Amino acid sequence: MERFVILALVGLAAQLVDGALGMGYGLTSTTLLLTAGVAPAIASASVHMAEVVTTAASGVSHVKFGNVDKQMAKRLIIPGAIGAFLGATFLSQLTGEYVRLYVSIFLLCLGLYILTRFLFLQDARKQEHKVLTNKFYVPLGFVAGFFDASGGGGWGPIATPALLSQKGMEPRKVIGTVGASEFAVASAATLGFIISLGLGNINWLWAGAIMLGGVIAAPIAAWIVKNLPTKILAVIVSGMLIFTNTNAILSYTNIEPFWENMIYGVIVAVWLMIVLYVIQKERRLIPRAVQYLQDQKSRKTS
Numbered sequence: 001m002e003r004f005v006i007l008a009l010v011g012l013a014a015q016l017v018d019g020a021l022g023m024g025y026g027l028t029s030t031t032l033l034l035t036a037g038v039a040p041a042i043a044s045a046s047v048h049m050a051e052v053v054t055t056a057a058s059g060v061s062h063v064k065f066g067n068v069d070k071q072m073a074k075r076l077i078i079p080g081a082i083g084a085f086l087g088a089t090f091l092s093q094l095t096g097e098y099v100r101l102y103v104s105i106f107l108l109c110l111g112l113y114i115l116t117r118f119l120f121l122q123d124a125r126k127q128e129h130k131v132l133t134n135k136f137y138v139p140l141g142f143v144a145g146f147f148d149a150s151g152g153g154g155w156g157p158i159a160t161p162a163l164l165s166q167k168g169m170e171p172r173k174v175i176g177t178v179g180a181s182e183f184a185v186a187s188a189a190t191l192g193f194i195i196s197l198g199l200g201n202i203n204w205l206w207a208g209a210i211m212l213g214g215v216i217a218a219p220i221a222a223w224i225v226k227n228l229p230t231k232i233l234a235v236i237v238s239g240m241l242i243f244t245n246t247n248a249i250l251s252y253t254n255i256e257p258f259w260e261n262m263i264y265g266v267i268v269a270v271w272l273m274i275v276l277y278v279i280q281k282e283r284r285l286i287p288r289a290v291q292y293l294q295d296q297k298s299r300k301t302s
Contacts, residue, residue, distance in 0.1 A: 004209045007032075011213025015054055016220060025051060026153030029210050031107055031244050034152070038203065040103045041092050044152040045193035046207040048088070051186035054214030059180035061219040067176025072163075075137035076181045080155065081188035083145025088192025091150040104248035106151040110158075111241030117161040118234035119274070132166060149189035155182050235278050239271035 014028040026047050033043035062068050094102075140162050147154035156178055163174045193202070246267060250260055 004205065007206055007209035008213040011050065011054070011210035012217040013213070014210070015058065015214035015217035025054065025214065026148060026155070027107055027110060027157065027241055028153075030103070030152030031241060033206065034103065034248060035244060038206075040152065041094070041193070041197060042201055042203060044088070044091060044103075044149060045190070045197055045201065046203045047152065047210065048084075048149065048186050048189040048193060049202055049204075049207040050211035050214060051182065052190055053211045054218060055179065055183040055186050057215045057218035059183050062176035062180050064219075065176070065223065067172050068180045069173045069177045072137075072173075072177045073181040075134060076141040076159065076177070077184040079138045079141030080145035080148075080159075080181060080185045083142035083147075084149045084155075084185045084189040085145075085192040087146035087149030087151075088189045089196050090146075092193060092196030101249065101252050103152055104245045106147070107153065107241055108245040108249065110151070110154060111238045111245065113161070114157055114234055115238035115242070115274070117164075118231050118238070119278070136166075145185050145188070148185055149192060155185050232275065232278050232282055235271075235275050239267075239275070243267050243271070 010029065010032055014025045026044075029047045029050070030043050033046065034040065038046070059068070140159060144155050144158035144162075147158060159178045160174055163169055163178065164171060243264070246263065250263070
Protein backbone atom coordinates (compact mmCIF):
# COMPACT_ATOMS: atom_id res chain seq x y z
CA MET A 1 0.00 0.00 0.00
CA GLU A 2 2.85 2.36 0.84
CA ARG A 3 4.46 1.78 -2.56
CA PHE A 4 1.10 2.36 -4.28
CA VAL A 5 0.69 5.75 -2.55
CA ILE A 6 4.26 6.77 -3.41
CA LEU A 7 3.77 5.85 -7.06
CA ALA A 8 0.44 7.69 -7.14
CA LEU A 9 2.22 10.83 -5.90
CA VAL A 10 4.89 10.31 -8.57
CA GLY A 11 2.16 10.02 -11.20
CA LEU A 12 0.57 13.21 -9.89
CA ALA A 13 3.85 15.11 -10.01
CA ALA A 14 4.70 13.71 -13.45
CA GLN A 15 1.33 14.76 -14.87
CA LEU A 16 1.66 18.24 -13.40
CA VAL A 17 4.99 18.52 -15.19
CA ASP A 18 3.68 17.00 -18.42
CA GLY A 19 0.51 19.05 -18.51
CA ALA A 20 2.33 22.28 -17.77
CA LEU A 21 5.27 21.78 -20.15
CA GLY A 22 3.81 19.51 -22.82
CA MET A 23 6.41 16.92 -21.79
CA GLY A 24 7.72 14.98 -18.84
CA TYR A 25 5.18 12.31 -17.77
CA GLY A 26 6.88 9.42 -19.53
CA LEU A 27 10.36 10.72 -18.75
CA THR A 28 9.86 11.14 -15.02
CA SER A 29 7.80 7.97 -14.55
CA THR A 30 10.12 5.78 -16.63
CA THR A 31 13.19 7.18 -14.88
CA LEU A 32 11.65 6.26 -11.52
CA LEU A 33 10.84 2.70 -12.62
CA LEU A 34 14.31 2.19 -14.09
CA THR A 35 15.85 3.44 -10.84
CA ALA A 36 13.73 0.87 -8.99
CA GLY A 37 15.24 -1.89 -11.17
CA VAL A 38 12.37 -2.51 -13.61
CA ALA A 39 13.39 -3.77 -17.07
CA PRO A 40 13.26 -1.00 -19.73
CA ALA A 41 10.55 -2.63 -21.86
CA ILE A 42 8.38 -3.41 -18.80
CA ALA A 43 8.87 0.13 -17.46
CA SER A 44 7.90 1.74 -20.76
CA ALA A 45 4.94 -0.63 -21.21
CA SER A 46 3.62 0.10 -17.69
CA VAL A 47 3.99 3.86 -18.14
CA HIS A 48 2.26 3.86 -21.53
CA MET A 49 -0.58 1.76 -20.16
CA ALA A 50 -1.08 4.44 -17.49
CA GLU A 51 -0.77 7.17 -20.11
CA VAL A 52 -3.76 5.84 -22.05
CA VAL A 53 -5.95 7.09 -19.21
CA THR A 54 -3.92 10.13 -18.08
CA THR A 55 -3.56 11.52 -21.61
CA ALA A 56 -7.30 11.15 -22.15
CA ALA A 57 -7.94 13.15 -18.96
CA SER A 58 -5.28 15.66 -19.95
CA GLY A 59 -6.73 16.03 -23.46
CA VAL A 60 -10.24 16.68 -22.15
CA SER A 61 -8.89 19.26 -19.69
CA HIS A 62 -6.87 21.07 -22.38
CA VAL A 63 -9.88 21.17 -24.71
CA LYS A 64 -12.00 22.59 -21.89
CA PHE A 65 -9.48 25.40 -21.28
CA GLY A 66 -9.16 26.14 -25.01
CA ASN A 67 -5.55 24.97 -25.29
CA VAL A 68 -5.95 22.64 -28.32
CA ASP A 69 -5.50 23.35 -32.05
CA LYS A 70 -7.64 20.56 -33.56
CA GLN A 71 -6.10 20.78 -37.05
CA MET A 72 -2.58 20.47 -35.65
CA ALA A 73 -3.65 17.50 -33.50
CA LYS A 74 -5.14 15.66 -36.50
CA ARG A 75 -1.88 16.02 -38.44
CA LEU A 76 0.22 14.68 -35.56
CA ILE A 77 -1.92 11.75 -34.45
CA ILE A 78 -1.53 9.24 -37.33
CA PRO A 79 2.27 9.45 -37.85
CA GLY A 80 2.74 9.62 -34.08
CA ALA A 81 0.69 6.47 -33.50
CA ILE A 82 2.54 4.54 -36.23
CA GLY A 83 5.92 5.59 -34.83
CA ALA A 84 4.89 4.65 -31.29
CA PHE A 85 3.72 1.18 -32.32
CA LEU A 86 6.99 0.49 -34.14
CA GLY A 87 9.02 1.93 -31.24
CA ALA A 88 7.28 -0.36 -28.74
CA THR A 89 7.94 -3.37 -30.94
CA PHE A 90 11.60 -2.35 -31.32
CA LEU A 91 12.19 -1.97 -27.57
CA SER A 92 10.42 -5.26 -26.80
CA GLN A 93 12.85 -7.14 -29.06
CA LEU A 94 15.97 -5.74 -27.41
CA THR A 95 17.69 -7.94 -24.84
CA GLY A 96 20.79 -7.71 -22.67
CA GLU A 97 22.05 -5.57 -19.78
CA TYR A 98 22.90 -2.59 -22.01
CA VAL A 99 19.28 -1.88 -22.94
CA ARG A 100 18.95 0.08 -19.69
CA LEU A 101 22.07 2.04 -20.63
CA TYR A 102 20.56 2.93 -24.02
CA VAL A 103 17.36 4.19 -22.40
CA SER A 104 19.26 6.16 -19.71
CA ILE A 105 21.46 7.85 -22.33
CA PHE A 106 18.37 8.75 -24.34
CA LEU A 107 16.62 10.20 -21.27
CA LEU A 108 19.76 12.15 -20.32
CA CYS A 109 19.95 13.67 -23.80
CA LEU A 110 16.28 14.67 -23.58
CA GLY A 111 16.93 16.28 -20.19
CA LEU A 112 19.74 18.35 -21.71
CA TYR A 113 17.53 19.18 -24.69
CA ILE A 114 14.68 20.40 -22.49
CA LEU A 115 17.06 22.53 -20.44
CA THR A 116 18.68 24.13 -23.49
CA ARG A 117 15.41 24.64 -25.35
CA PHE A 118 13.61 26.40 -22.50
CA LEU A 119 16.59 28.53 -21.52
CA PHE A 120 16.90 29.96 -25.01
CA LEU A 121 13.25 29.81 -26.08
CA GLN A 122 12.05 32.96 -27.82
CA ASP A 123 8.53 34.26 -27.37
CA ALA A 124 6.80 32.76 -30.40
CA ARG A 125 3.74 34.96 -29.95
CA LYS A 126 5.72 38.01 -31.08
CA GLN A 127 6.76 36.36 -34.36
CA GLU A 128 4.93 36.32 -37.66
CA HIS A 129 2.79 33.20 -38.11
CA LYS A 130 4.19 30.46 -40.35
CA VAL A 131 1.90 27.93 -42.05
CA LEU A 132 3.13 24.35 -41.57
CA THR A 133 2.36 21.45 -43.93
CA ASN A 134 2.36 17.65 -43.65
CA LYS A 135 6.01 17.67 -44.78
CA PHE A 136 6.72 19.04 -41.31
CA TYR A 137 4.07 17.23 -39.24
CA VAL A 138 4.48 13.67 -40.60
CA PRO A 139 8.21 13.15 -39.89
CA LEU A 140 7.92 15.04 -36.61
CA GLY A 141 5.03 12.88 -35.42
CA PHE A 142 6.70 9.63 -36.52
CA VAL A 143 10.08 10.35 -34.91
CA ALA A 144 8.53 11.67 -31.69
CA GLY A 145 6.21 8.65 -31.45
CA PHE A 146 9.00 6.13 -32.13
CA PHE A 147 11.34 7.53 -29.51
CA ASP A 148 8.50 7.98 -27.03
CA ALA A 149 7.86 4.23 -26.99
CA SER A 150 11.43 2.98 -27.44
CA GLY A 151 13.00 5.43 -24.97
CA GLY A 152 10.28 5.51 -22.32
CA GLY A 153 9.39 9.11 -23.15
CA GLY A 154 9.91 11.55 -25.97
CA TRP A 155 6.60 12.59 -27.52
CA GLY A 156 6.48 15.89 -25.64
CA PRO A 157 10.24 16.61 -25.46
CA ILE A 158 10.59 16.20 -29.23
CA ALA A 159 7.24 17.50 -30.54
CA THR A 160 6.75 20.48 -28.21
CA PRO A 161 10.12 22.23 -28.76
CA ALA A 162 9.99 21.53 -32.51
CA LEU A 163 6.59 23.22 -32.75
CA LEU A 164 7.50 26.09 -30.43
CA SER A 165 10.53 26.86 -32.60
CA GLN A 166 8.23 27.66 -35.54
CA LYS A 167 7.13 31.25 -36.09
CA GLY A 168 3.79 32.32 -34.72
CA MET A 169 3.12 29.28 -32.54
CA GLU A 170 1.27 30.13 -29.33
CA PRO A 171 2.93 28.20 -26.45
CA ARG A 172 -0.27 27.20 -24.63
CA LYS A 173 -1.80 25.92 -27.90
CA VAL A 174 1.29 23.86 -28.67
CA ILE A 175 1.46 22.37 -25.18
CA GLY A 176 -2.27 21.62 -25.10
CA THR A 177 -2.29 20.09 -28.59
CA VAL A 178 0.75 17.88 -27.96
CA GLY A 179 -0.77 16.74 -24.67
CA ALA A 180 -4.14 15.94 -26.21
CA SER A 181 -2.71 14.08 -29.23
CA GLU A 182 -0.57 11.93 -26.91
CA PHE A 183 -3.62 9.76 -26.18
CA ALA A 184 -3.33 8.17 -29.65
CA VAL A 185 0.43 7.75 -29.25
CA ALA A 186 0.12 6.10 -25.82
CA SER A 187 -2.64 3.79 -27.09
CA ALA A 188 -0.58 2.69 -30.10
CA ALA A 189 2.52 2.11 -27.95
CA THR A 190 0.50 0.10 -25.44
CA LEU A 191 -0.92 -2.06 -28.23
CA GLY A 192 2.61 -2.68 -29.51
CA PHE A 193 3.83 -3.70 -26.05
CA ILE A 194 0.83 -6.00 -25.46
CA ILE A 195 1.43 -7.79 -28.77
CA SER A 196 5.20 -8.09 -28.18
CA LEU A 197 5.35 -8.73 -24.42
CA GLY A 198 1.91 -10.02 -23.47
CA LEU A 199 -0.44 -8.63 -20.82
CA GLY A 200 1.25 -10.65 -18.08
CA ASN A 201 4.48 -8.63 -18.30
CA ILE A 202 2.86 -5.26 -17.56
CA ASN A 203 3.09 -4.21 -13.91
CA TRP A 204 -0.60 -3.44 -13.36
CA LEU A 205 -0.17 -2.23 -9.77
CA TRP A 206 2.45 0.35 -10.72
CA ALA A 207 0.59 1.36 -13.86
CA GLY A 208 -2.61 1.83 -11.84
CA ALA A 209 -0.89 3.93 -9.18
CA ILE A 210 0.80 6.22 -11.71
CA MET A 211 -2.47 6.42 -13.63
CA LEU A 212 -4.46 7.51 -10.57
CA GLY A 213 -2.06 10.30 -9.71
CA GLY A 214 -2.01 11.49 -13.32
CA VAL A 215 -5.80 11.67 -13.60
CA ILE A 216 -6.01 13.77 -10.43
CA ALA A 217 -3.33 16.17 -11.69
CA ALA A 218 -4.57 16.58 -15.29
CA PRO A 219 -7.06 19.47 -14.77
CA ILE A 220 -4.64 21.26 -12.44
CA ALA A 221 -1.88 21.05 -15.06
CA ALA A 222 -4.21 22.39 -17.77
CA TRP A 223 -4.98 25.37 -15.53
CA ILE A 224 -1.23 25.93 -15.01
CA VAL A 225 -0.70 26.09 -18.79
CA LYS A 226 -3.37 28.74 -19.12
CA ASN A 227 -2.23 30.93 -16.24
CA LEU A 228 1.39 30.43 -15.14
CA PRO A 229 4.90 30.67 -16.69
CA THR A 230 6.63 27.32 -17.28
CA LYS A 231 10.36 27.96 -17.69
CA ILE A 232 11.17 27.47 -14.00
CA LEU A 233 9.39 24.12 -13.95
CA ALA A 234 11.18 23.08 -17.16
CA VAL A 235 14.58 23.80 -15.63
CA ILE A 236 13.75 21.89 -12.43
CA VAL A 237 12.49 18.84 -14.33
CA SER A 238 15.40 18.78 -16.78
CA GLY A 239 17.85 18.97 -13.88
CA MET A 240 16.20 16.00 -12.22
CA LEU A 241 16.39 13.97 -15.44
CA ILE A 242 20.05 14.87 -15.97
CA PHE A 243 21.05 13.98 -12.41
CA THR A 244 19.09 10.70 -12.19
CA ASN A 245 20.14 9.33 -15.57
CA THR A 246 23.76 10.40 -15.11
CA ASN A 247 23.71 8.25 -11.99
CA ALA A 248 22.35 5.31 -14.02
CA ILE A 249 25.00 5.75 -16.74
CA LEU A 250 27.88 6.01 -14.25
CA SER A 251 26.79 2.70 -12.70
CA TYR A 252 28.08 1.05 -15.90
CA THR A 253 31.57 2.51 -15.42
CA ASN A 254 34.44 1.84 -13.03
CA ILE A 255 34.89 5.50 -12.10
CA GLU A 256 36.26 6.13 -8.60
CA PRO A 257 33.75 7.32 -5.94
CA PHE A 258 35.63 10.63 -5.51
CA TRP A 259 35.21 11.63 -9.16
CA GLU A 260 31.65 10.31 -9.22
CA ASN A 261 30.75 12.57 -6.29
CA MET A 262 32.53 15.47 -7.99
CA ILE A 263 30.38 15.00 -11.10
CA TYR A 264 27.22 14.97 -8.99
CA GLY A 265 28.36 18.07 -7.11
CA VAL A 266 29.01 19.99 -10.33
CA ILE A 267 25.62 18.99 -11.76
CA VAL A 268 23.77 20.11 -8.63
CA ALA A 269 25.72 23.39 -8.37
CA VAL A 270 25.14 24.33 -12.02
CA TRP A 271 21.51 23.27 -11.77
CA LEU A 272 20.87 25.48 -8.72
CA MET A 273 22.55 28.48 -10.38
CA ILE A 274 20.39 28.06 -13.49
CA VAL A 275 17.21 27.74 -11.40
CA LEU A 276 18.03 30.94 -9.47
CA TYR A 277 18.84 32.75 -12.74
CA VAL A 278 15.52 31.73 -14.34
CA ILE A 279 13.54 32.67 -11.22
CA GLN A 280 15.09 36.16 -11.20
CA LYS A 281 14.47 36.53 -14.94
CA GLU A 282 10.82 35.44 -14.62
CA ARG A 283 10.25 37.89 -11.76
CA ARG A 284 11.36 40.74 -14.00
CA LEU A 285 9.07 39.55 -16.80
CA ILE A 286 5.92 39.14 -14.67
CA PRO A 287 5.10 42.90 -14.44
CA ARG A 288 5.55 43.21 -18.22
CA ALA A 289 3.27 40.22 -18.82
CA VAL A 290 0.60 41.67 -16.53
CA GLN A 291 0.78 45.00 -18.34
CA TYR A 292 0.57 43.24 -21.71
CA LEU A 293 -2.59 41.37 -20.65
CA GLN A 294 -4.16 44.55 -19.30
CA ASP A 295 -3.44 46.34 -22.59
CA GLN A 296 -4.97 43.49 -24.58
CA LYS A 297 -8.06 43.50 -22.38
CA SER A 298 -8.52 47.25 -22.71
CA ARG A 299 -8.23 47.01 -26.51
CA LYS A 300 -10.97 44.39 -26.66
CA THR A 301 -13.34 46.40 -24.49
CA SER A 302 -12.72 49.70 -26.37
